[in-house]
Amino acid sequence: MEQLSSPLHGVLIPCCLLIAGISIVNTAYAPHGLALAVALAAFKFYRGRPKRVLTTSFQEFELLERVDLGSGVLLKFKLDDSSYLGSPIGHAIDMRLGPLSSANDKTLSYVPITTDLDRGYFELVVRPGDPGASLQEHQVGWFRLSPEVPRFSYEPNMGHLALVIAPGQGPQDPHPVCIALQIINLVVRTPDDLTFLSVYCYSNSPYREDVLMSEDLDEVAQKYPRMELHYIGDFLQQGYACSNTLTNAHVDTIAKADKVVYIGNNSSKDLDRLTAVGSVIAITPINQPLS
Template sequence: MSFFGFTEGIPQFIRDHPYPIGVATALGAIFLSAVYTYKRRRSKGCLDPTEFKEFRLIKKTQISPDTARFKFALPTPTSVLGLPVGQHVLCKGKDSDGEDVVRPYALITGDFDLGYFELVVKMYPGGAMSRNFMELREGDYLPVKGPKGTYKYKPGQVRAFGMIAGGSGITPMFQIIRAILKNPKDKTKVHLIYGNRTANDILLKEDLDGFAEQFPNRFTVYYVVSEVSEKIQIASSL
């Protein structure tokens, strides 16, 4: 039902209640109730915790030799996925024998991103689910179910976060970091140590550097690599 559907009975209500003050008060209550109900319906997420729903891949970007960023469309440009910050989804594919395979993945987007969601996935040679992501092309569909997990981040939950991530383990932390920094009312500070084998393996570096530059008093990142050339630093703080 549209927002206007909630208010279509107002003209008849005015005819039945000719007292100005009472009408104004009642109309205000009706309007606020309509807005509240409409927003609740509008913000209902697209995920189903019990059944897989298919989402169309609209963009696939290779961000490292073995990792890609996948962007999936939601049903409408204003749809939200409905994933609490700190939780994850289950993705389903087929293994080499045609049997179902299900794996958990953390998103890098949140419900403040309307109309789409994104995954960053490291694809391992011989990995049952990795094979599906390797073969996934723009226009293909991926079955997704959720939300899953027991942890839900709440703004102001702690004064500061100290995070240590390695490789693709950055994704669940990135989701929380982004949600904190996107919320001007959340004053939580984040200090991240992010380790990788080489500088080329650092995922989402452009995004992380952008956060550090935009929020210097709220976010700090240190990059650490185990294999280093003379041309780069082993660790850096922004």
């Protein structure tokens, strides 16, 4: 099936066979066969072009996979093979478990961890107690683009980008790390983007492995040489240089970055320390019922 989606097997070879077959029947019809092949090839390319699916109206999407992360639940929803979600970086999408007519159904906002480079699916992480966590495979969720204004614009080659992933609305709030992962994934997967990433991730757990999405952060840091990862927290295990707040050295390093993005609780003392020494883009994730 994957071969049929390639230009060679899905377009060129079928078109050549079509022209050859028509020519065998009657060479006088060869020009007509060529015209038909060109029309079919154009239609194939038109249907296969990437398509944005998300709008400001609620639509239903089927759940493909549900993964329990312990402190969160990862949900993977299905799109058409050539489609992408179309949510701007750092921009929330609204989720319900039923159509808009369901008066008792809460609407919560989430930030996907996937980007527009991902085709055929999108992923997000919800808290264990959220309504979306009860969804099972092949059930549907309803989504729309949140009316909020995006607070971060991605540009390739931003120089040195510092991301501070601070606590959100409680220890199980997945929003800060999801927004950061969306930015990180776009940077590392965009060709010729030489942005250097410094990532500072807070933790509310004494165990390093309990940091939400830490495996994903670690994997990217290991594979992407232009990313350094620092964990901020009082861990019981040895071998990790960490503290429960940004050190003066951290603040000095972050202040030298070309762009600083702080994601999390905007009442943090560390945010005050950072804004005192430079310009900071502060993103405060929201996950409150909208209706």
